[in-house]
Amino acid sequence: MIQLSNISKRFETPGKVVEAVKHVTLSIDKGDIFGIMGFSGAGKSTLVRCINLLETPTEGTVTVDGVELTGLSEKELRQARKNIGMIFQHFNLMPSRTVFENIAYPLKGRPKEEIEKKITSLLELVGLSDKRDVFPSQLSGGQKQRVAIARALATDPQVLLCDEATSALDPQTTTAILKLLKQVNRELGVTIVIITHEMAVIKEICNRAAVMEHGEVIEQGDVYSLFATPQSPVTQGFINTSxxxxxxxxxxxxxxxxxxxxxxxxxxxxxxxxxxxxxxxxxxxxxxxxxxxxxxxxxxxxxxxxxxxxxxxxxxxxxxxxxxxxxxxxxxxxxxxxxxxxxx
Ligand SMILES: Nc1ncnc2c1ncn2[C@@H]1O[C@H](COP(=O)(O)OP(=O)(O)O)[C@@H](O)[C@H]1O
Ligand SMILES: [Mg+2]
The missing domain is CATH 3.30.70.260 (ACT domain)
Structure with a gap:
């Protein structure tokens, strides 16, 4: 479903060059819940932003659902991005719009009836049917993330990218959101990529994962093997197996x-x-x-x-x-x- 081939991303700022991602090759299968873990600054966010080309890789190719995104025009890319939803640590909701309007945002231009129907079913999926007309400020963190998930799913994407989606939530809410993501994966068949610095998240829902350090993927595999036989010191430290x-x-x-x-x-x-x-x-x-x-x-x-x-x-x-x-x-x-x- 997602093929990253030899992806590198270099940021050049005056007086400084940062190699945020270095020669990463990853292949994520349809139906995977794929974890990317690593310490802060490891390059996780940059890598995941390369998947939907929010960041243009300095080198390498990105293919999602059979389409090579790195070869598309700006217009084609806008269309292809509808196939990739994304959620963030701080939800990124529009504060002056209601829950309904936030979720409707990516559906602009579609018939009113279709939008109405779609949002009703999304609200039901995320368990917020009673909140459709309230503003984000009236919601808890977990509820805000549910709105963000509904918005990310509005265009029926095949892929959902989650950048530290539970890092601002308390443990109980984290569990509930992870449960919802699992449901989205199972019931809608959405392939999910989860970036996190929390081992517990990987352990809870991922089937496969990669570990990043200094822009590189230093270890990857199925989650059970990573936990049972972590190879790199970083992974061992994370898992604390030792x-x-x-x-x-x-x-x-x-x-x-x-x-x-x-x-x-x-x-x-x-x-x-x-x-x-x-x-x-x-x-x-x-x-x-x-x-x-x-x-x-x-x-x-x-x-x-x-x-x-x-x-x-x-x-x-x-x-x-x-x-x-x-x-x-x-x-x-x-x-x-x-x-x-x-x-x-
Ligand atoms: N837009 C940018 N301009 C310059 N440097 C950046 C930019 N985005 C990220 N970086 C740098 O790239 C490295 C990786 O960052 P990031 O991908 O956010 O890591 P992580 O998500 O693992 O914490 C860091 O050193 C960060 O400072
Ligand atoms: Mg990050």
Whole structure:
């Protein structure tokens, strides 16, 4: 649905050149809820503005729904943009117009009856049927974002771009807006691109995501893999996966008996999908490979409605047996990392 090929964007201001986006190639499929995460200044907004050509890339091509936008005339581009809706952190509603008038804005020139019908159904979709004649100042943040979503959907776009759309909202409202976006994705089949610096947002609704740093995409993949096996330090920092491993390190530094090892023992971190299987798997490897496994602590997160489990265990036994157990666990799609080892 969206193909970005070798996109770069350079801003040249007097005395300064900023390479906001550098050689980004991304492909987003129809029906994806694609997350782009990264710290402030990473180039996320610039990249997403390149998708609808609000920013003209310095190099590279943008193709949306089979149309190469970078090859269009100004007039053709205006038409093509109707296929791409966008919402923002601060909603960007027109304060002197009512909810109805705000949503009607992109429908200018269409028959009155059609506009009336369209807006009635959009208001219903976003749950604001009773607010059609009020002004934005009379709405809460969450309601304003609902109006913005309705306005972005007015032209029946195939793609919806969301730039920090929940960053100005409280956690409860964020959850409600994400639920609405999910509904828009499922019921209307709209492909959604979500830019955020909040991991929780990615975890909650994205199926795939990319991580940006200094204008580059440094990592991308399906959200579960990003969470289970983040490769770059930035992603690891975001996800804070290392939190369990860090805890082990801290306890170790403090000389805690919890992580003190006897000769031949190893501390392992196991990461796997689903919690139910873990108990059975651990007793199975203990039996099969004649090793002992002591669970030290664990955590569980829900990613894309699937539980992602992490366990810290102390394995003891013959070194070769532990190595075989690790190989077996990896075969069972359990990620295994050796955090600490006590040599004989
Ligand atoms: N219009 C502009 N003119 C000059 N520099 C810009 C402009 N827009 C963004 N930048 C710079 O590009 C970099 C990336 O910004 P941005 O895309 O907004 O990052 P993010 O959305 O990840 O916070 C920053 O260094 C920012 O200052
Ligand atoms: Mg931004």
């Amino acid at each position: 939190s369990l491993a860090q805890k082990v390190e801290e306890l170790d530094r403090e000389g805690s008996p919890v992580v003190a090892l006897k000769p031949g023992e190893q501390i392992l971190q196991l990461t796997y999908l689903g919690m139910g299987a873990s108990q059975a798997l651990i007793s199975e490897v203990s039996r099969k490979f004649s090793i002992n496994c002591n669970i030290v602590f664990g955590s569980i997160e829900i990613i894309q409605e699937s539980p992602l489990g992490r366990l810290i265990i102390i394995a003891s036994g013959r070194e070769g047996d532990i190595a075989q157990a690790i190989a077996y666990l990896r075969q069972q799609k359990v990620e295994v990392e050796v955090l600490k080892q006590c040599q004989k």
